[in-house]
Amino acid sequence: MxxxxxxxxxxxxxxxxxxxxxxxxxxxxxxxxxxxLNYSHTVTVNVTTSEQRCQHGFPYGTDKVYTTHYVDxxxxxxxxxxxxxxxxxxxxxxxxxxx
Ligand SMILES: [Zn+2]
Ligand SMILES: [Zn+2]
Numbered sequence: 510m511x512x513x514x515x516x517x518x519x520x521x522x523x524x525x526x527x528x529x530x531x532x533x534x535x536x537x538x539x540x541x542x543x544x545x546l547n548y549s550h551t552v553t554v555n556v557t558t559s560e561q562r563c564q565h566g567f568p569y570g571t572d573k574v575y576t577t578h579y580v581d582x583x584x585x586x587x588x589x590x591x592x593x594x595x596x597x598x599x600x601x602x603x604x605x606x607x608x
Contacts, residue, residue, distance in 0.1 A: 538588065574601075
């Protein structure tokens with residue numbers, strides 16, 4: 510189950526991040542066409558790291574950026590069909606800049 514959510518989340522990450530501000534609550538279920546998709550819970554998928562040029566004024570070194578990826582799970586109140594919405598947030602930045 511978790512594995513399934515994971516693959517869906519990763520596949521749709523790029524697509525979904527552009528419409529992450531859209532709230533899926535109250536969306537009509539396209540599976541049974543007779544129910545509403547309600548927010549159920551959030552799964553933390555993983556944390557990825559990337560590097561960017563130091564943003565703290567140091568001429569050398571990089572900042573390590575930690576991005577946490579989440580999947581919100583929505584479940585139809587009629588048929589139980591579930592759908593997910595993926596998004597990610599930068600959760601911390603570790604400075605490795607130096608003079
Ligand atoms: Zn449904
Ligand atoms: Zn820095």
